[in-house]
Amino acid sequence: MIITFLIFWPLVVAAIIALIRGDRPDHIRQAALAGTIIEFVVSTYLLFAFKTGAGYQFTVRWLWSDTLGVGYQVGIDGISLFLVLLTTLLTAISVWASFGAIQERVKGYFIAFLVLETGMIGTFCATDLFLFYVCWELMLLPMYFLIGIWGGVNRIYATYKFVIYTITGSLFMLVAIIYTANIIHKIAGVWTFDLTVWMQYSIPTANQLWLFIAFALAFAIKVPMFPLHTWLPDAHVQAPTAGSVILAGVLLKMGTYGFLRFAIPLFPSAFLDALPVILVLAVIGIIYGALVAMVQKDIKSLVAYSSVSHLGFVMLGLCALNTVGFAGSLLQQINHGISTGALFLLVGIIYERQHTRLIADYGGLFKVVPVFSIYFMIVMLSSIGLPGTNGFVGEFLILLGAFRSHPVAAVLGTAGIVLAAGYMLWMYQRVFFGQVTNPKNENITDMTLRERAILVPLVIIIFAIGIYPKPILERIEPALNRVIDRVNAVQVVEKTKQDELLSTRNTYPPPAMETKSADPETEEEQPR
Amino acid sequence: MLNTIWLIPVFPLIGFLINGLGGRRLSRYGSGVVACMMVFFSFIFSLLAVLFLKENSYHIEVLDWVVSGTFSVSFGFILDPLSSVMVLTVSGVAFLIHVYSTGYMAHDEHVSRYFAYLNLFVFFMLILVLADNFLLLYMGWEGVGLCSYLLIGFWFHKDSAANAGKKAFLVNRVGDFGFALGIFLIFWHFGSVQFPDVFAAAPEVLGAGGGLATLICLLLFLGATGKSAQIPLYIWLPDAMEGPTPVSALIHAATMVTAGVYMVARCSALFVFSPTALLVVAIIGAATALFAATMATVQNDIKRVLAYSTISQLGYMFLACGVAAFSAAIFHLMTHAFFKALLFLGAGSVIHAMHEEQDLRKMGGLRKYLPATFLTFAIATLAISGFPGLAGFVSKDEILWSSFSSPLGGLVFWIVGVLTAGLTAFYMFRLLFLAFYGKSRFDDTTAAKIHESPMSMTGSLSILAILSIVGGWIGWPEALGGGNSFGNYLEPVFAQAKEYLPQGGHHAYSTEYLLMGLSVAIGVIGFFWAYRWYISESPAAERIKERFPGLYTLVLNKYYIDEFYQAVIVRPLIGGSRLLWHKFDELAIDGAVNGLGRLVRAIGRGGALAQTGYFRAYAAFFSLGAALVLGWMIYLMR
Secondary structure (H helix, E strand, C coil): CHHHHHHHHHHHHHHHHCCCCCCHHHHHHHHHHHHHHHHHHHHHHHHHHCCCCCEEEEEEEEEEECCEEEEEEEEEEHHHHHHHHHHHHHHHHHHHHHHHCCCCCCCHHHHHHHHHHHHHHHHHHHEEEEHHHHHHHHHHHHHHHHHHHHHEEEECHHHHHHHHHHHHHHHHHHHHHHHHHHHHHHCCCCCCCEEHHHHHCCHHHHHHHHHHHHHHHHHHHHCCCCCCHHHHHHHHHCCCCHHHHHHHHHHHHHHHHHHHHHHHHHHHHHHHHHHHHHHHHHHHHHHHHHHHCCHHHHHHHHHHHHHHHHHHHHHHHHHHHCHHHHHHHHHHHHHHHHHHHHHHHHHHHHHHCCCCCCCHHHHCCCHCCCCHHHHHHHHHHHHCCCEEEHHHHHHHHHHHHHHHCCCCHHHHHHHHHHHHHHHHHHHHHHHHHCCCCCHHHHHHHCCCHHHHHHHHHHHHHHHHHHHCCHHHHHHHHHHHHHHHHHHHHHHHHHHHHHHHHHHHHHHHCCHHHHHHHCHHHHHHCCCC | CCHHHHHHHHHHHHHHHHHHHHHHHHCHHHHHHHHHHHHHHHHHHHHHHHHHCCCCEECCCCCCCECCCCCCEEEEEEEEEEHHHHHHCCCCCCCHHHHHHHHCCCCCCCCCHHHHHHHHHHHHHHHHEECCEEEHHHHHHEEEEEEEHHHHCHHHHHHHHHHHHHHHHHHHHHHHHHHHHHHHHHHHHHCCHCCCHHHHHHHHHHHCCCCCHHHHHHHHHHHHHHCCCCCCCHHHHHHHHHCCHHHHHHHHHHHHHHHHHHHHHHCCCHHHHHHHHHHHHHHHHHHHHHHHHHCCCCCCCCHHHHHHHHHHHHHHHHHHHHCCCCCHHHHHHHHHHHHHHHHHHHHHHHHHHHCCCCCCCHHHCCCCCCHHHCCCCCCCCHHHHCCCCCCCHHHHHHHHHHHHHHHCCCHHHHHHHHHHHHHHHHHHHHHHHHCCCCCCCCCHHHHHCCCCCCCCHHHHHHHHHHHHHCCCCHCCHHHCCCCCCHHHHHHHHHHHHHHHCCCCCCCCCHHHHHHHHHHHHHHHHHHHHHHHHHCHHHHHHCCCHCCCCHHHHHHHHHHHHHHHHHHHHHHHHHHHHHHHHHHHHHHHHHHHHHHHHHHHHHHHHHCCCCCCCCCHHHHHHHHHHHHHHHHHHHHHCC
């Protein structure tokens, strides 16, 4: 029941807001904030009621159509638990952060935001592929409006790019979902989109690869993985602050979550085949994102490119295929939501005052707005993975795990950490240190009480995860291990198959093989 | 008592929180008092803990930290003779420098921020030396790096300071890259990153030979070259002098920069399995010692002379580690903390008195104006130059002797060490003479303002001066009738390493006397050279320039190493990144995407013919599309 509440409560609030008169923006704001805070408070119940290692919990099964096997089926396991919490937290924060920035069409804005929340929670909780797809697409619409209506100057180009990229990916996914259902139907004899049922069967290896590619394409665009990332900087730069927070904090996680939840466990053998490609793209993403971030002139696009780099780490962790790497990867998804969300909030705070995000327009801010500068510093340190902050634990586990499976990739990834410090500190220096060179910046007001209240929870979480990540790690690991076990099972099967293949080869050996087969007599002859 | 050792780092953390969160509500005086008290508590707790320590090492785990899969690490602390020496040195020297800072920073606007950073530094440094595992050590390691960054850039309104802070952090991150990889390797080969586990398993895992030991040790050492400013990553330390002088004394002389030496000594049980790595450590150490000493001879900034001197002295410590004389390295680490902190604080006292003047060419004759500073500074100069009996003499002599007598050492190492000793005496007396002797090279209005520093500063100077004299006596060598009790105290820490080292032949005391005599003689030559050039002939800072103009330019420009790095690494990186952004992201990928977009639009224009505006037509198209999808599904569902 609780999940159903979490999914539909934002819609209820949206409906209430729709009834409030449009000329009372304050009421609308308060209603939206109250609604999202209630949502967050209720969602924290999950944390206490969650049973570690027990699989899907709080499940609801309600079939719409028995013949089609499509239904409202939701549940939460270790993988989705913290992503749901992240969503409810960031949504409440984003709503509050929008109080000052959004002055026009307030009603539409908050309705869009609440619908977006429904879509996000639904996507994370759906255990029915059809429902998943519906929620996946449901997120696109409000985001489209958020950027397209409340965005910056170039918002139309950005929204087109965002929509074209995303639609392309999800189209392939839709086809793949239907096709997979068909395969399951052939094996099991029933039509179903129930993920838990799908997991009981293994998709024939021959079909896996292209199905995996179709899923992976949709997810890789969302992540975004290099070279499918170019929609991200544009979308971020044009989106309103809260849109950026949700985009970076939650929507990007849909991609990595999709890999963890669907693409990898459904098509494990294809994942193993595609792994080298994903690995290389992940590492390129880490380095490339960091390098390009270094030369950005706009703070927001710098943060956007840093996301490309950070999500490269997350993908690298998935490629590690061991508990440590997977745990790091999932933890880093949460961390990235917190840290990058906070960074966008901070950029928004200064943008609201100065209406520019260009690094060159700033300088010497530490003197003018010390509190803001210190918040920015803390969040930046978390973003570059300083030990004691959340970013360190995630990155460390990812690299440690990846080092076991792919040492070269891990070494390159570790180099990415050096670069991360480079682009962040350089930006920080140009914005906050030195003298105030731009006279417009001499009298900026420091953070207001509301702005501090928005950021304090995020800062607390940054340190809490950095110092005591155990409560999260121990809850996510059983679910992750199930995914790993699924992939490893395939590896074992394939290995035995290969062994069988080799042994059959020995029975019918090609001429060249015959000489190599270990026959004691031939070996004795060789030394002469 | 011992189960409270985790409080040792916690006190300064509390100080940081008080000053960091509530600093603006404290008076300037209050900020300083809180910070000093917290560090003093740490010192007292350290002292008590060390006195209570009966067994060889005490180990306590306070809280789980990162636990995932088979990886598990906690906030655990270890107290053994090695960490005892380190906590006492760190908290003791830090306390004196905190007290000094209350005087030095009294007129700064942002005292509370300063003390907050300084306390935070002490917190991380104590974590670093007390950590019982590699990951927690790494946390302290990066944490002190952060504080170094913050404190170098404390006066961030100066671009030079902000640049120096960033440079320090980035160069250190390059080193940390190696350190992190070393930790990964250790975990996957040892199954743990806890010191006791790793060192106990070292003979089994590394004893078989192969390149693993060398790889691990060299990666760890890369980290050490960053933090401890050795070739090739030393370049950040001279620039770090942009920070307030007490910061230079604490972080960039006495404590943080020695973390690399501590780490190598801590990992002695690993390094002994790789003679190659030890050789690299020794060569880098010796080369850095000599190389940095040459650069110290031509600097005109009083703090930069000391910075290069620090790099050079750290080179000595690594030389000692490289010849497996770990306790000699730690001994020199400790005495160096005393006299180098004293030198920096003395320099700070001069700078303070002369109102932020750091140029030696504008000093001279300060002996008369600053008697207390002069006296203590002279003691430190004698100590670092190896004047017989003082702290620097005893510890440096042990290093020189080990570099010759150790089975891993050799005559070349000794010669480089002794040459460095000569240069050290030269540049230190050059500094002393240019600052305190001769005629004053400033005008009368400046002279009228010069005043001796307050008690808080001279008091700290006096205590450090005493330590610079007597600090070496606890390790008085056997050859001179001492018991080398310092070495014996550290013995159990390095006992395991010693088992796997080749045993050297016994050298007669006569050889030791001879070498000792020679090194003292070379020091005296350095002294006389400085005396001739800067006292008896008309003193001028550029005396070397007159004699060797070409060489002088080369050395003064630090052998153009910074320019080299700039041209070979920094500029290509930024230029290449711009190229990637504009040519690849914007031109190639977006070009393709936009091209695709245009194509779609072109098709759309064709399709626009169907845009009749009639609702019925749209409905028809919609139904057609839906029918197609449904039809496909039904086809599949057959």
